[in-house]
Amino acid sequence: MSELTxxxxxxxxxxxxxxxxxxxxxxxxxxxxxxxxxxxxxxxxGTVTLESGREFNQSTYYVASMAVxxxxxxxxxxxxxxxxxQRDAGILKxxxxxxxxxxxxxxxxxxxxxxxxxxxxxxxxxxxxLFYDADLPTGMSLVRSIIVVLVGSASFxxxxxxxxxxxxxxxxxxxxVNATILPLLFISGIxxxxxxxxxxxxxxxxxIFPVRHLVDAFLGSFYGPPLFAFSWRDVGIxxxxxxxxxxxxxxxxxxEPRR
Amino acid sequence: MSDRAIEVTGLRKTYGDLEAVAGIDLTVDxxxxxxxxxxxxxxxxxxxxxxxxxxxxxxxxxxVLGLDPAGRARALRExxxxxxxxxxxxxxxxxxxTVSLYASYYPSPRDVDEVVELVGLAGxxxxxxxxxSGGQQRRLDVAIALAGDAELLxxxxxxxGFDPGARRNAWEIVRNLSDIGKTVxxxxxxxxxxxxxxxxxxxxxHGTIVAEGPPGSLAGRDRMKTRIRFRLPPGAPExxxxxxxxxxxxxxxxxxxxxxxxxxxxxxxxxxxxxxVLDALEVTPPTLEDVYLELTASEDVTA
Numbered sequence: 001m002s003e004l005t006x007x008x009x010x011x012x013x014x015x016x017x018x019x020x021x022x023x024x025x026x027x028x029x030x031x032x033x034x035x036x037x038x039x040x041x042x043x044x045x046g047t048v049t050l051e052s053g054r055e056f057n058q059s060t061y062y063v064a065s066m067a068v069x070x071x072x073x074x075x076x077x078x079x080x081x082x083x084x085x086q087r088d089a090g091i092l093k094x095x096x097x098x099x100x101x102x103x104x105x106x107x108x109x110x111x112x113x114x115x116x117x118x119x120x121x122x123x124x125x126x127x128x129x130l131f132y133d134a135d136l137p138t139g140m141s142l143v144r145s146i147i148v149v150l151v152g153s154a155s156f157x158x159x160x161x162x163x164x165x166x167x168x169x170x171x172x173x174x175x176x177v178n179a180t181i182l183p184l185l186f187i188s189g190i191x192x193x194x195x196x197x198x199x200x201x202x203x204x205x206x207x208i209f210p211v212r213h214l215v216d217a218f219l220g221s222f223y224g225p226p227l228f229a230f231s232w233r234d235v236g237i238x239x240x241x242x243x244x245x246x247x248x249x250x251x252x253x254x255x256e257p258r259r
Numbered sequence: 260m261s262d263r264a265i266e267v268t269g270l271r272k273t274y275g276d277l278e279a280v281a282g283i284d285l286t287v288d289x290x291x292x293x294x295x296x297x298x299x300x301x302x303x304x305x306x307x308x309x310x311x312x313x314x315x316x317x318x319x320x321x322x323v324l325g326l327d328p329a330g331r332a333r334a335l336r337e338x339x340x341x342x343x344x345x346x347x348x349x350x351x352x353x354x355x356x357t358v359s360l361y362a363s364y365y366p367s368p369r370d371v372d373e374v375v376e377l378v379g380l381a382g383x384x385x386x387x388x389x390x391x392s393g394g395q396q397r398r399l400d401v402a403i404a405l406a407g408d409a410e411l412l413x414x415x416x417x418x419x420g421f422d423p424g425a426r427r428n429a430w431e432i433v434r435n436l437s438d439i440g441k442t443v444x445x446x447x448x449x450x451x452x453x454x455x456x457x458x459x460x461x462x463x464x465h466g467t468i469v470a471e472g473p474p475g476s477l478a479g480r481d482r483m484k485t486r487i488r489f490r491l492p493p494g495a496p497e498x499x500x501x502x503x504x505x506x507x508x509x510x511x512x513x514x515x516x517x518x519x520x521x522x523x524x525x526x527x528x529x530x531x532x533x534x535x536v537l538d539a540l541e542v543t544p545p546t547l548e549d550v551y552l553e554l555t556a557s558e559d560v561t562a
Contacts, residue, residue, distance in 0.1 A: 091349060094343060094348070097341040099337040099366075
């Protein structure tokens with residue numbers, strides 16, 4: 001049997017199990033939309049002054065930033081926690097004893113969260129278009145947006161897998177995963193735009209990590225100039241982090257429960 | 260193609276200073292049910308996980324179905340079914356979905372419904388794993404191992420946590436497997452399980468095999484003495500052949516197995532003649548448990 005067929009079947013089962021787990025489905029799909037409504041309602045009437053000096057309606061901004069937030073939640077947070085739980089429950093070890101190649105198993109998990117990411121971005125965009133006057137990308141902008149979502153989701157999924165060897169057990173998974181991602185979300189313009197007045201060290205820090213670059217790349221591709229500049233450099237930095245994640249995951253990934 | 264399913268020589272596994280497996284030799288023939296018996300921490304699971312390809316050995320030669328399990332070849336995994344000591348499955352899939360998912364990994368799987376039926380979960384076919392009891396989940400573990408129709412099955416303590424009825428059923432499944440020519444490598448700490456299922460038993464203690472053979476003659480069990488026990492009514496004299504008096508007031512005679520019939524005859528004849536009743540008369544041939552306790556107890560003393 002080809003690895004492709006096995007992976008495809010594995011994706012179907014992963015998807016089935018995903019939707020039957022109410023907590024995972026809720027956090028992945030309802031949370032970002034809830035945040036979008038909250039942020040847009042509380043802060044959305046204002047305008048954002050961007051580094052370029054341009055002003056921008058804040059609710060439209062949140063449509064894009066919450067789309068990125070939902071991608072990171074689905075790919076990084078949920079995957080890292082979910083895989084750690086599966087590892088500790090012995091599911092990974094059992095799978096390891098079957099003819100299914102490990103790459104097909106993990107590949108299916110990654111592709112599944114990438115599909116979920118696309119779905120989430122479409123939902124956020126449709127929601128924003130309906131309620132917050134967000135423009136939808138067309139033509140080259142659309143192509144770029146799709147590339148950004150694919151690169152972003154794959155990279156953050158790889159980073160999620162790369163983190164799992166550092167998580168000692170399933171109980172520790174949620175706090176560790178959140179501790180690694182929440183501060184970055186705050187300094188990277190997910191919950192509020194980081195304007196030109198931000199101190200230099202925040203600027204430097206957010207420039208090192210991939211979250212801000214994914215936000216910038218998505219804003220740039222989704223809305224495009226003149227509001228936001230799109231730069232392949234942002235996409236490249238996200239991809240580089242993803243590649244590093246893949247290398248770490250390949251080297252250190254553990255299939256057996258830690259005891 | 261050799262008729263050896265498993266061949267192990269000089270297998271060693273050390274974790275730092277700890278020697279978990281200290282040089283063991285094993286062979287398991289095709290079609291045989293082989294039981295590795297031992298107390299917890301004796302090296303059972305380390306050994307079986309080396310054979311399954313989960314662990315790398317420190318030294319020795321290992322061949323499973325003619326291949327080295329350390330290479331983790333897919334061709335080998337397609338021919339082997341595994342029940343691990345503790346494993347989970349996705350709690351949100353149903354019994355049938357779970358078995359059919361694992362069956363789909365193998366080139367020529369068994370019929371899914373047949374396997375579910377075989378382990379006695381037909382009534383739970385569409386129940387999510389989440390809602391199964393511990394014993395039912397263990398039966399699902401067995402179903403998953405059978406799903407691929409593998410020729411060699413590793414069962415690591417397959418009936419731990421089963422109620423007596425479920426254990427009998429599990430034994431029946433293992434017997435059926437051996438009837439259709441499958442090879443079974445079993446680890447257990449239940450004596451009766453090894454006795455009932457295995458063609459051959461190896462007792463492992465502190466990382467070495469301390470005895471090996473068919474359960475009937477393991478470690479001279481066939482040469483061990485039979486125990487005859489009884490109570491005497493108050494005031495009765497002791498029989499000719501002086502029995503050993505136990506702390507609870509009953510008497511015990513240990514006899515060679517070929518001598519047993521005559522001894523019981525003499526004893527009961529004597530009691531009838533004297534008009535006594537031999538209360539709680541019992542004749543116990545040496546059990547595998549006696550052998551096992553003897554073997555592992557002596558090991559504990561040296562430890």
